[in-house]
Amino acid sequence: MLFFAQATALATFTGAITRAIALGCIYAVVALGFVIVFKATQVLNFAHGGIAMAGALFMSIMVNDAGFPFLPFGNPFVNGEDRPGVMVWILLLAIAMAITAGLAMVLERVAIRPMVGQPLFSLAIITLGIEVAISAFNRDAVNTPNARSLEFPWGTNFWEILGANVNHSYLVAVLAAAFSFGVVFFFYRSRLGVAMRAVAFDQEAAMAQGINVGRVFQIAWAIGGALACLGAVVYSMAPFGPQGAVSSDLHPVLAFRALPVIILGGLDSVTGALIGGLVIGSAEVLAGQYLSGYTSFLGVGYQAIVPYVIMLGVLLVRPYGLFGTPEIRRV
Amino acid sequence: MLEISNLEVVYNDVILVLRGLSIPVPDGEVVALLGSNGAGKTTTARAVTGLLGVHEGDVTKGSITWKGQDITHAPPASIVKSGISQVMEGRRCFGELTVDENLATGAFTNRANQKESYDRVMELFPRLAERRDQLAGYMSGGEQQMLAIGRALMSGPELLIMDEPSLGLAPLLVQQVRDVIKEINATGTSILLIEQNAMMALSIANTGYIMENGKIVMDGDAQKLLADDDVKEFYLGLHGNDEDDEDAGRKSFKDVKHYKRKKKWAS
Numbered sequence A: 001m002l003f004f005a006q007a008t009a010l011a012t013f014t015g016a017i018t019r020a021i022a023l024g025c026i027y028a029v030v031a032l033g034f035v036i037v038f039k040a041t042q043v044l045n046f047a048h049g050g051i052a053m054a055g056a057l058f059m060s061i062m063v064n065d066a067g068f069p070f071l072p073f074g075n076p077f078v079n080g081e082d083r084p085g086v087m088v089w090i091l092l093l094a095i096a097m098a099i100t101a102g103l104a105m106v107l108e109r110v111a112i113r114p115m116v117g118q119p120l121f122s123l124a125i126i127t128l129g130i131e132v133a134i135s136a137f138n139r140d141a142v143n144t145p146n147a148r149s150l151e152f153p154w155g156t157n158f159w160e161i162l163g164a165n166v167n168h169s170y171l172v173a174v175l176a177a178a179f180s181f182g183v184v185f186f187f188y189r190s191r192l193g194v195a196m197r198a199v200a201f202d203q204e205a206a207m208a209q210g211i212n213v214g215r216v217f218q219i220a221w222a223i224g225g226a227l228a229c230l231g232a233v234v235y236s237m238a239p240f241g242p243q244g245a246v247s248s249d250l251h252p253v254l255a256f257r258a259l260p261v262i263i264l265g266g267l268d269s270v271t272g273a274l275i276g277g278l279v280i281g282s283a284e285v286l287a288g289q290y291l292s293g294y295t296s297f298l299g300v301g302y303q304a305i306v307p308y309v310i311m312l313g314v315l316l317v318r319p320y321g322l323f324g325t326p327e328i329r330r331v
Numbered sequence B: 001m002l003e004i005s006n007l008e009v010v011y012n013d014v015i016l017v018l019r020g021l022s023i024p025v026p027d028g029e030v031v032a033l034l035g036s037n038g039a040g041k042t043t044t045a046r047a048v049t050g051l052l053g054v055h056e057g058d059v060t061k062g063s064i065t066w067k068g069q070d071i072t073h074a075p076p077a078s079i080v081k082s083g084i085s086q087v088m089e090g091r092r093c094f095g096e097l098t099v100d101e102n103l104a105t106g107a108f109t110n111r112a113n114q115k116e117s118y119d120r121v122m123e124l125f126p127r128l129a130e131r132r133d134q135l136a137g138y139m140s141g142g143e144q145q146m147l148a149i150g151r152a153l154m155s156g157p158e159l160l161i162m163d164e165p166s167l168g169l170a171p172l173l174v175q176q177v178r179d180v181i182k183e184i185n186a187t188g189t190s191i192l193l194i195e196q197n198a199m200m201a202l203s204i205a206n207t208g209y210i211m212e213n214g215k216i217v218m219d220g221d222a223q224k225l226l227a228d229d230d231v232k233e234f235y236l237g238l239h240g241n242d243e244d245d246e247d248a249g250r251k252s253f254k255d256v257k258h259y260k261r262k263k264k265w266a267s
């Protein structure tokens, strides 16, 4: 009897901790895109959630509707009956990420670049405007009668580990984070990446080296867009997203859950995005699993506020986040 | 040959800072641009390297030509590509980048010869070679100045503009910077040396220009300027009081007035 109780406790823990890590990884990916843009351009991109959502929609247009975003012809990779194979699906995801990167670059060029030199506050407000505009577009797109499935090849498959059901999607989330942070790690050591870090540190000195700051901004937005798309797609996986489909519920989560992550980790810290994502994701899952017995007076769904409570706690002690840069560098 | 002619620069559309400035920098020479704080030396450097826009400044009159081309309103990247680079005032190393990465940014427009430039910089500054992987932000002022100069050399410039490279350095390091400038010039690079340390600058320059309130008030052969009583009095007065900044400031102000009076009388 005792053994049985322990076994269930272990199973519960295994289920919770794997789910916590997976959700943490997803948050980290979403936050990373935001951090890259902020670090390079000093712009708080409030449209990140909207861009992410658009990215997931682009993916659904390809795998669910067998089409191409913005283009009138069909998608030869998808036949509408069977799910696409893993390789095809990844190829399509890469295309969706590229299109989202393009969207982010266009937004930067059209709405942000002309405003360079204006107070950063004004720029942040402009991104809010972009967010509202994209959200309207996203809402119209999502509110079609058929659910916009993302046709994840692994669906809801799971492994049974220590008595717990561990979804394949958990592993995918971890791989997505490993890929994102790995790519950023190597990019930051490349010629363009070094230029981007130079721009982040001292824009004028970077210009004096002949670095084209506008181009660096555009690349930062492109990377931010691609990561936003990836984050939104993996967040739509079961059991996180409903049935592995894009839904309008996804959007507010993407827009607001990344906030405690980056504030916890620091707006301009890549490490902070990873640690912040893991802490916030874990806190949310573990609080939902283990505190519910004691906090029933708070009602259902209270775990959603746990990240914000942590965020407030960190802000009190370290206003610039755990890994953020304390001083304001710009003159 | 760099030719600054009759240049007028205005900040924020209202603050007139350069008032008809003319300075030629002949190929292969070291030209010293001297003047006290606020004279407009840094503004001149910004104008030549296309960085006025960052400070809401604009050239409203006059022109800057380089190798016969008008570069007055050219973007910074194309100016660097055309062979002009700058060691900015205050060094401005990228503190979160390593020494090697800082140098790599300097070669951004000069990919083809990055290796050669890098070897040359390492030869010139063995100290940097020892610290290749160190973050620039953790280095001493002298090392950062070496790095800033090395970074500016990475683009393989034909003209190097140096804005107060001796600022804040101990006398021994000032000597080192001086030697380095001579060495760079010896390989054929022209140098526009902006300095408050007139003795150091004139001792290696071919020609000197003294600037006040955005105008050249005196110019000539460096050796002659060095021997000139007015220059000597003004600058020796300034630099004889290095330990006591406040006193130095007062003294220089008085001397500037004295200097102006004489100048008027002379012309």
Ligand SMILES: Nc1ncnc2c1ncn2[C@@H]1O[C@H](COP(=O)(O)OP(=O)(O)O)[C@@H](O)[C@H]1O
Residues within 6 Å of the ligand: B011, B012, B015, B017, B035, B036, B037, B038, B039, B040, B041, B042, B043, B044, B055, B056
């Ligand atoms: N961005 C700016 N906006 C307005 N005025 C400026 C700006 N930068 C410099 N100035 C003014 O221009 C004058 C010349 O400055 P500067 O070129 O830095 O002189 P220097 O390098 O000789 O000390 C100073 O009076 C300074 O206050």
Ligand SMILES: [Mg+2]
Residues within 6 Å of the ligand: B041, B042, B043, B089, B163
């Ligand atoms: Mg200056």
